[in-house]
Amino acid sequence: MPEYANIVIDISHEKLDKIFQYRIPEALRTDLAVGMRVSVPFGAGNRVTAGYVVGLTEEASYDPEKIKEIKGLVPGSIPIESQLIALADWMRENYGGTMNHALKTVLPIKQKAAEKKQRFVSLAVSREEAKEQLALFEKKHYTARARLMSALLEQSPIPYETVVVKWNISFAVIRSMKKMGMVNVEERRLFRSPFGEIPQEGQRLALNEDQRQVVARIWQEWQQGCRRTYLIHGVTGSGKTAVYIELIERVVQAGRQAIVLIPEIALTYQTVARFYQRFGERVSILNSKMSAGERSDQFERASQGEVDVMIGPRSALFTPFSDLGMIIIDEEHESSYKSETLPRYHARETAIARAGMAGASVVLGSATPSVDSYYKARKGEYVLLELEKRIDEKPLPACHMVDLREELRRGNRSILSEKLQALMEQRLSDGQQVMLFLNRRGLAGVITCRSCGYVPKCPHCDVSLSQHNNGKAVCHYCGYEEPVPETCPQCGSTYISGFKAGTQKIEEIVRARFPKARVLRMDYDTTRRKDGYEKILSAFSNQEADILIGTQMIVKGHDFPNVTLVGVLAADLSLHVGDYRAAERTFQLITQAAGRAGRGRLPGEVVIQTYTPDHYCMRLSQSQDYKRFYEAEAAYRALLHYPPCGHMMVMLVASGDEMTATLLMELLAGKIRKAQEGGKLQGLSIIGPASPPVAKMKDIYRRVMYFKHGDYQELVNIKDVLEQFVARHHEFAAATIQFDFDPMGGF
Secondary structure (H helix, E strand, O other): OOOEEEEEEOOOOOOOOOOEEEEOOHHHOOOOOOOOEEEEEEOOOOEEEEEEEEEEEOOOOOOHHHOOEOOEEOOOOOHHHHHHHHHHHHHHHHHOOOHHHHHHHHOOOOOOOOOEEEEEEEEOOOHHHHHHHHHHHHHOOOHHHHHHHHHHHHOOOEEHHHHHHOOOOOHHHHHHHHHOOOEEEEEEEEOOOOOOOOOOOOOOOOOOHHHHHHHHHHHHHHHOOOOOEEEEEEOOOOOHHHHHHHHHHHHHHOOOEEEEEOOHHHOOHHHHHHHHHHHHHHEEEOOOOOOHHHHHHHHHHHHOOOOOEEEEOHHHHHOOOOOEEEEEEEOOOOHHHEOOOOOOOEHHHHHHHHHHHHOOEEEEEEOOOOHHHHHHHHHOOOEEEEEOOOHHHOOOOEEEEEEHHHHHHOOOOOOOOHHHHHHHHHHHHOOOEEEEEEOOOOOOOOEEEOOOOOOOEOOOOOOEOEEOOOOEEEOOOOOOEEEOOOOOOOOOOOOEEEOOOOHHHHHHHHHHHOOOOOEEEEOOHHHOOOOHHHHHHHHHHOOOOOEEEEOHHHOOOOOOOOEEEEEEEOOOHHHHOOOOOHHHHHHHHHHHHHOOOOOOOOOOEEEEEEOOOOOHHHHHHHHOOHHHHHHHHHHHHHHHOOOOOOEEEEEEEEEOOHHHHHHHHHHHHHHHHHHHHOOOOOOOEEEEEEOOOOOEEOOEEEEEEEEEEOOHHHHHHHHHHHHHHHHHOHHHHHOEEEEEEOOOOOO
16 A cells, blocks of 8 residues: 655646655545646645546655655546646656656646637627717717717627727727726736638538448447447548548547547648548637647646647647547658657557547548557457448559669669659649659668669668768677678669759759749758748649649648559668668558549549569569458567567667766676576567767767567666666666657657
8 A cells, every 4th residue: 555645736837846644544545546636735835736647566765754745635626637647657668768758748738828818809798888878979979989889789799909990999088998898908818729711611522432431430429328449441542531520520529529630740730630620610720830829828728628629749648638538640660650759659559548538539641550559459449340342432542663773774873763854754744643652761871783683681670770981880789780782783884872962963964954834842951940841731732833843742642633643763762771670661662652642533643663673572562452461560570579469679778988888788787698598588688889860969878778578667667776776776877767668750
């Protein structure tokens, strides 16, 4: 039975930088739980304040005689606050880091932004009395007072600025009428709107039979109180968004709220408009380019019950809804759902945890589900639902594979293959649009032979080696290295090097080859401004350009009916990053890119340019055969015990001193190896220590070590043991220790 409670004081007002310990009174020991709100004596004067229980323990963290006692439970506390605190505790336990890190994540608004206020003028008397006063003002020729009274009889209240500017009524007149008791002047909170000008009227599309079946299955179980996780595997253009909207509408009609997670780069005007047209002012959005005030307003509206649906990237998961009924995660395979800062949580797993606490269902959707999710669906952990046809049964685009090695042999050294150039010429003459996607993911450090397609790989980990400036090719899992070859070990060609072309270079090539074409480029440089995405996408959607060139941000959920050709340039670059998920990400990117073609009435074509056309990822991308790709990829993962067929944890040690980082990592590695030798860690395999892809950042030296085990909980236990070991040894004060589970990139 725990005797002490760890408590954060007055979360909404105080800095989340310290946890205080209190004694639990006998009367509360059986009832107190993490997340409850309590009243406690605080500070030298023992003023009574509110706090949240974030942990229970049997051990005192300092002298028990000095520990104060909890006064009692706070009546009427808002349940959502307790739920988010409990979720933070779950995140700390499952992903590492401190409770403060977790709390700062689930409570992203650290402090309220300055409120925007607006003044209104309203009638303070009945309409009958107002009419009598109007007649009196007109009789006495009090024209300003008569104008104001007449306006208020038509509309009350009226914004103060409208009264002064439109009706030309002075402050003195308003003050005089207020003294007479004729009008009131009140100040109201004005919420900043996250929307631009979106027309609320939209075409309501009828669901087809496949969509209706998916909705019926989920909704029937929801009504029965069965809360599950569903994976909708729907080909590109199959109408997943319409399914989401239908489900959300039913949840809202049932008096509950919904959260829709969308990758940041897919959170476009096009997507938001469809939700706004159905739900109006009861829907809100979050994104990284909103001001602190805009974000604060939307969370405030949600907590006050003025919003039913919140749309946004992974931070929207922590919207303070009090009666959450459904969480939808679109494009669930996206790596942006994994946090890159402490705690390194995955939005998918965290959403399932929050849904369990709230009594909500989770719906995942993707044309190319993550191998992890599909694996769980095949095992029955998730419910698998399929949408196998495009809306109106439009055909998937025809895909052509171009072998860039053959292009080189024929003397074509351009980034644009002859096949792609010919098809672009045809589309431009027919007044149709073209998208060119440069697969830049993992571009840095990729070594490839343009003559035969050879890529150096680690003999121990089966991942590609990365080129470093010191002339070495290095594995970032185990530290293996070898010299960067000057000639290809496989064919002897000198055409072996890193890939250099970027979007700007491709834009120059395209403009030179097609001088009459109107070209737009969409990448980090052209979308830095708050409205950068929208301007480029709107211009292309309005057919103000013929060719759109871009990185992965152009292939995320956009719907351009006049696009009939998509070119995937350097399709296999992302195959050769030092990551076991490389084939999965490449397949997803190519399939998503191909899905942009032929979404209108005209059929589409796709050209996939690659140096490795025989790789299973390339062959199955061409046919867009996800199920066969999954089987091949799952077999590879099982062979090497990579997730989801096993589990992985990476530990980072970082220090301002290189020797300190190395020695402390060796100390931790030694502890684990000693436990292994004692037979305590059966089934655990260790890779490293090694240098991560970025071995030094801002004068901080970094070392990593990987752990593999079939049981996720065993890795959590190892993390707990190592955290306790670090806490007991003062040497680690000079370093930072972090953990990441089933990593999707790396430190």
